[in-house]
Structure formats: structure tokens, C-alpha cells
Amino acid sequence: xxxxxxxxxxxHHWFSLGHRRCRYCHCQLVYNDGxxxxxxxxxLVSKSQGGTEALVNLIVVCTSxxxxxxxxxxxxxxxxLPLEDWLLKKYAEAVGFYIKSGKKISINxxxxxxxxxx
Numbered sequence: 001x002x003x004x005x006x007x008x009x010x011x012h013h014w015f016s017l018g019h020r021r022c023r024y025c026h027c028q029l030v031y032n033d034g035x036x037x038x039x040x041x042x043x044l045v046s047k048s049q050g051g052t053e054a055l056v057n058l059i060v061v062c063t064s065x066x067x068x069x070x071x072x073x074x075x076x077x078x079x080x081l082p083l084e085d086w087l088l089k090k091y092a093e094a095v096g097f098y099i100k101s102g103k104k105i106s107i108n109x110x111x112x113x114x115x116x117x118x
Contacts, residue, residue, distance in 0.1 A: 007041035010058040015039070022062040023087050024069075024078070029062060036064040044094040046071045050105035057094045059087070075111040092116055 011031075014020075020029050022037070029039040042061040045051030048071040069077045074091055095112060098105045 006053045006055070007058065010041045010055055011039045011060050013055070014060040019060060022065055023059050023084070024061050024065040024081055026082070027062050027064075029060065037062045039063075040066040042066050042069070044074055044091050045098060045105055045107065046073070049073065049107060050098070050103060051094070052103070054094075054097065056097045059090060073108065073111070075108065075115045078115070088116055 015029075015031065020039075021027065022029060023042070027037045030037055031039055039060050040063045041058045042065070043051045043053075044057050044059060046069075051057050078087075092112075095105070095107065
């Protein structure tokens with residue numbers, strides 16, 4: 001499966017579950033291209049850190065937040081944002097997936113632990 005179709009599958013999956021708000025800024029998402037609140041697949045562990053297109057590593061956010069984050073570390077980007085417990089659990093699940101699979105990812109384990117225990 002190509003990475004584009006995997007991202008589209010992730011967007012469709014989250015929409016089918018009723019998750020139609022950006023996981024970062026909580027704006028209402030739309031499925032149309034070209035708007036700042038267009039649904040976009042986001043990598044919890046960024047590709048620059050070794051993250052992949054695995055569905056466990058994808059969430060749906062607005063294009064605006066996806067662009068703002070770029071390849072910043074998740075723990076740095078979410079500082080000061082109103083986070084849901086669900087998002088933190090999803091991030092922990094993605095990190096755990098890579099650790100269990102033996103895939104080398106570049107994350108700051110101290111920052112991850114601090115984020116998940118606060």
C-alpha cells in the first residue's frame with residue numbers, strides 16, 4: 001500500500017469513528033482540499049525521527065497544525081496545548097510499537113516519560 005493511500009485510509013478511518021476535530025487545536029475538520037482545516041494525516045513520531053506510515057503512528061489533524069509542527073518532536077510541539085488523555089495514550093502506543101518492533105527511532109526518552117507522567 002502506498003504512503004498516500006495509507007494516509008487517506010487513516011483519515012477515512014478516523015472520520016468513520018466520528019473523530020472530526022483536529023487533535024491539536026480542536027477545530028472542525030473538513031474532507032476538502034485547499035482549506036486550512038482540511039483533514040491531514042499526521043505522524044506522531046515524525047518521519048525525520050524514524051516514524052513510518054504505520055496506522056498506529058498516524059492521527060488526523062488540520063492542515064494548519066500539520067504545517068506548524070513540520071518535523072518538530074511531538075513532546076516539544078504539544079507544550080501548552082490542551083491535550084486529551086486519548087492523544088497521549090496514542091503517542092505512547094506509537095512509541096511502544098517502535099520499541100517492541102526494534103525499529104530505531106530518535107526520541108528523547110526523558111521528555112516522553114515526563115509528558116506521559118504529568
